[in-house]
Amino acid sequence: MSSAQGFLNDWVESRVGLGSNISNSRNTSVSYNIKGCWIPLTDNGGRRSLGSREEQGSVRCRRDEDRLGWFPPHFDVSDRMARLVASDPVFRKDNRAMLSRKELFKNTLRKAAHAWKRIIELRLSEEEASEMRFYVDEPAFTDLHWGMFVPAIKGQGTEEQQQKWLPLAYKMQIIGCYAQTELGHGSNVQGLETTATFDPESDEFSFIWWPGGLGKVSTHAVVYARLITEGQEHGVHGFIVQLRSLDDHMPLPGITVGDIGMKFGTGAYNTMDNGVLRFDNVRIPRNQMLMRVMRVTREGKCVQSNVPRQLIYGTMVYVRQTIVSDASSALSRAVCIATRYSAVRRQFGPQDGGVETQVIDYKTQQSRLFPLLASAYAFRFVGEWLKWLYLDVTQRLQANDFSTLPEAHACTAGLKSLTTSATADAIEECRKLCGGHGYLSSSGLPELFAVYVPACTYEGDNVVLLLQVARFLMKTVSQLGSGKKPVGTTAYMARAEDLLQSRCSVQKAEDWLKPSVILEAFEARAVRMCVACAQSLSKFQNPEEGFLELSADLVEAAIAHCQLIVVSKFIEKLQQDIPGKGVKQQLQILCYIYALNLLHKHLGDFLSTGCITPKQASLANDHLRSLYSKVRPNAIALVDAFNYTDHFLGSVLGRYDGNVYPKLYEEAWKDPLNDSVVPDGYQEYIRPMLKQQLRNARL
Numbered sequence: 063m064s065s066a067q068g069f070l071n072d073w074v075e076s077r078v079g080l081g082s083n084i085s086n087s088r089n090t091s092v093s094y095n096i097k098g099c100w101i102p103l104t105d106n107g108g109r110r111s112l113g114s115r116e117e118q119g120s121v122r123c124r125r126d127e128d129r130l131g132w133f134p135p136h137f138d139v140s141d142r143m144a145r146l147v148a149s150d151p152v153f154r155k156d157n158r159a160m161l162s163r164k165e166l167f168k169n170t171l172r173k174a175a176h177a178w179k180r181i182i183e184l185r186l187s188e189e190e191a192s193e194m195r196f197y198v199d200e201p202a203f204t205d206l207h208w209g210m211f212v213p214a215i216k217g218q219g220t221e222e223q224q225q226k227w228l229p230l231a232y233k234m235q236i237i238g239c240y241a242q243t244e245l246g247h248g249s250n251v252q253g254l255e256t257t258a259t260f261d262p263e264s265d266e267f268s269f270i271w272w273p274g275g276l277g278k279v280s281t282h283a284v285v286y287a288r289l290i291t292e293g294q295e296h297g298v299h300g301f302i303v304q305l306r307s308l309d310d311h312m313p314l315p316g317i318t319v320g321d322i323g324m325k326f327g328t329g330a331y332n333t334m335d336n337g338v339l340r341f342d343n344v345r346i347p348r349n350q351m352l353m354r355v356m357r358v359t360r361e362g363k364c365v366q367s368n369v370p371r372q373l374i375y376g377t378m379v380y381v382r383q384t385i386v387s388d389a390s391s392a393l394s395r396a397v398c399i400a401t402r403y404s405a406v407r408r409q410f411g412p413q414d415g416g417v418e419t420q421v422i423d424y425k426t427q428q429s430r431l432f433p434l435l436a437s438a439y440a441f442r443f444v445g446e447w448l449k450w451l452y453l454d455v456t457q458r459l460q461a462n463d464f465s466t467l468p469e470a471h472a473c474t475a476g477l478k479s480l481t482t483s484a485t486a487d488a489i490e491e492c493r494k495l496c497g498g499h500g501y502l503s504s505s506g507l508p509e510l511f512a513v514y515v516p517a518c519t520y521e522g523d524n525v526v527l528l529l530q531v532a533r534f535l536m537k538t539v540s541q542l543g544s545g546k547k548p549v550g551t552t553a554y555m556a557r558a559e560d561l562l563q564s565r566c567s568v569q570k571a572e573d574w575l576k577p578s579v580i581l582e583a584f585e586a587r588a589v590r591m592c593v594a595c596a597q598s599l600s601k602f603q604n605p606e607e608g609f610l611e612l613s614a615d616l617v618e619a620a621i622a623h624c625q626l627i628v629v630s631k632f633i634e635k636l637q638q639d640i641p642g643k644g645v646k647q648q649l650q651i652l653c654y655i656y657a658l659n660l661l662h663k664h665l666g667d668f669l670s671t672g673c674i675t676p677k678q679a680s681l682a683n684d685h686l687r688s689l690y691s692k693v694r695p696n697a698i699a700l701v702d703a704f705n706y707t708d709h710f711l712g713s714v715l716g717r718y719d720g721n722v723y724p725k726l727y728e729e730a731w732k733d734p735l736n737d738s739v740v741p742d743g744y745q746e747y748i749r750p751m752l753k754q755q756l757r758n759a760r761l
């Protein structure tokens with residue numbers, strides 16, 4: 063077996079996954095017609111000159127015993143891949159903001175091709191390849207190919223279909239995307255207008271709109287469409303559709319495909335060819351419908367398998383789970399930049415003319431920054447746990463145990479929503495924490511924000527997803543009286559009666575240091591908000607009407623439940639062995655900061671539900687202040703622990719060596735406007751104006 067084959071086989075091992083006529087014009091015939099860490103604790107107060115770039119290699123070679131237990135075992139892989147990417151000139155990214163859309167896109171193609179070449183040459187494992195793509199740090203069609211096209215075939219295809227399509231996809235002999243969203247329907251998947259039918263009749267049009275990788279690159283797509291056989295609808299299913307010729311890349315007959323145009327930000331997500339697609343009487347073989355959930359026979363009969371139809375949504379569950387870990391990465395990156403810069407930046411200070419104060423020493427800066435640092439760690443832990451939950455539900459599904467699917471859906475949907483919204487807000491907060499320089503492209507923060515913020519929308523609008531969590535919670539509450547015991551993340555609801563009555567025991571600030579006290583406060587708040595919603599809902603004759611009317615309250619109850627999950631997983635993590643002197647204590651402090659800051663921000667919930675008293679709220683706030691002082695000496699070490707190279711951070715403000723000002727000055731001169739001392743346009747526009755004023759003055 064060749065090395066490339068070996069690698070590809072490994073890849074297969076470790077990843078999840080009728081004459082048919084397709085069109086989004088409803089007017090054709092035959093078959094389917096688809097229309098449509100390290101934490102080396104420091105005691106120097108983070109006041110080091112942040113070290114030189116050259117030092118990075120050695121300084122960061124830390125001892126095994128310093129390593130955090132919770133870092134995924136791939137730390138070494140991640141570290142190696144980060145350096146590999148940073149040292150390869152093809153992966154340069156500091157010029158992105160200056161490139162036109164065409165240059166940007168072509169450069170992304172070049173990087174993707176180069177990455178694939180290196181993956182094969184170096185015989186990288188799946189984990190290494192995935193880390194490499196992560197550090198290339200540029201949205202590209204490969205994200206959708208590996209992240210959605212392949213998982214869709216694995217999750218929804220039969221064994222036979224997997225055997226046919228996966229080897230082609232693994233070798234990138236076909237490139238695929240995930241084509242579900244239409245111009246008029248995104249959240250409402252059941253409302254898609256694209257149809258795949260045996261016997262089509264009408265002639266309206268609908269377009270697929272948004273899929274990444276579709277616009278210019280993909281040769282194939284998994285297209286989601288409503289199945290119609292024998293004149294009957296059978297819900298939405300996935301269909302593998304070839305879009306472009308494998309010889310000359312031209313769209314196949316009946317297919318219109320292109321890019322949907324520039325998106326938010328200049329560089330940012332514009333490396334991705336999000337696409338528009340129209341089918342007009344496109345025919346595909348019957349066996350290209352993904353048939354794990356439902357089979358269509360040669361005669362056009364539908365045969366339901368024993369797996370629940372929700373599995374058709376399985377790719378979204380998979381990706382939502384990965385998005386939670388990604389949130390931690392994006393957030394830790396922004397926090398790393400803001401923390402390092404806050405240690406470099408000085409403003410005001412002693413009246414006697416001594417050195418000015420580092421802005422990180424201002425309590426306001428700490429109260430804005432340290433909860434974000436704590437969140438980056440919290441999201442990392444909850445992301446790890448969610449990965450475990452996803453693997454667990456996948457194994458159960460294979461054994462025909464579907465019992466935990468609703469919880470997996472609620473957790474992935476809720477945590478995707480919670481972590482992406484918090485991260486998008488946090489990146490913007492980090493920009494503000496860096497003052498004026500944060501607004502410079504060279505700070506790395508504007509581009510990070512522009513690339514990150516669509517995560518609040520893709521893979522499910524965050525509010526729509528919270529409403530799914532709320533439905534799950536209302537169902538759980540309604541079953542409490544029936545003797546059905548809630549399990550997993552809703553197990554606390556079994557103690558609803560106690561939690562509705564409980565009184566928080568805090569009497570002095572230090573009492574907030576007990577994990578059990580914090581947990582109970584969060585459980586009581588979530589249960590009380592859920593029960594209040596359920597009671598309000600019960601007053602409506604039509605529950606769906608009630609759900610719509612109360613949806614804003616339901617979203618808040620869902621947020622309370624999801625925050626409880628994050629807090630409880632952080633606390634659980636700290637019950638494990640964590641190697642490295644003093645590391646656990648630091649993480650404990652961050653855990654309290656995460657929880658108590660949430661309590662402070664959502665005080666209205668805690669007070670109005672009577673979970674805590676105003677006095678206890680004030681004690682929590684006192685305690686929070688003292689925790690910030692404890693984080694301060696280790697703040698730099700806590701962000702160094704993310705182990706980001708300067709290449710990956712892409713930020714002059716977040717440089718490891720802290721050499722911010724000379725580099726800002728140097729960067730400024732690289733701007734094309736500074737290519738000439740006198741700007742283009744001077745002769746045409748500036749000079750005549752100046753001369754005009756001169757003439758007027760003389761008059």
Ligand SMILES: CCCCCCCCCC/C=C\C/C=C/C(=O)SCCNC(=O)CCNC(=O)[C@H](O)C(C)(C)COP(=O)(O)OP(=O)(O)OC[C@H]1O[C@@H](n2cnc3c(N)ncnc32)[C@H](O)[C@@H]1OP(=O)(O)O
Binds near residue numbers: 372468520
């Ligand atoms: C190398 C690895 C890298 C991996 C990373 C790659 C990541 C790349 C990221 C790239 C960036 C962007 C890509 C973006 C892609 C996309 O955006 S793809 C399109 C995503 N679209 C959506 O997310 C649509 C959102 N809408 C929905 O999910 C559903 O329509 C919604 C759930 C909102 C409603 O569905 P309905 O069927 O109408 O709902 P309902 O009647 O409420 O539900 C019926 C029933 O089914 C349960 N349910 C719903 N969804 C799921 C699910 N996903 N899993 C399991 N169960 C589900 C629901 O709870 C109901 O259950 P009940 O018991 O009947 O109450």
Ligand SMILES: Cc1cc2nc3c(=O)[nH]c(=O)nc-3n(C[C@H](O)[C@H](O)[C@H](O)COP(=O)(O)OP(=O)(O)OC[C@H]3O[C@@H](n4cnc5c(N)ncnc54)[C@H](O)[C@@H]3O)c2cc1C
Binds near residue numbers: 240246336522524
């Ligand atoms: C960068 C990017 C990449 C994407 N990539 C892909 C891809 O690869 N493949 C793909 O198929 N799709 C992709 N999408 C599409 C994406 O999945 C959808 O945009 C997303 O699911 C949201 O759906 P929508 O656009 O229909 O929003 P809408 O549902 O129209 O949302 C608009 C507003 O209405 C609100 N709303 C909607 N329904 C309800 C409700 N029931 N109750 C209360 N409020 C509601 C929402 O909260 C939101 O505020 C991508 C999108 C983006 C931005």
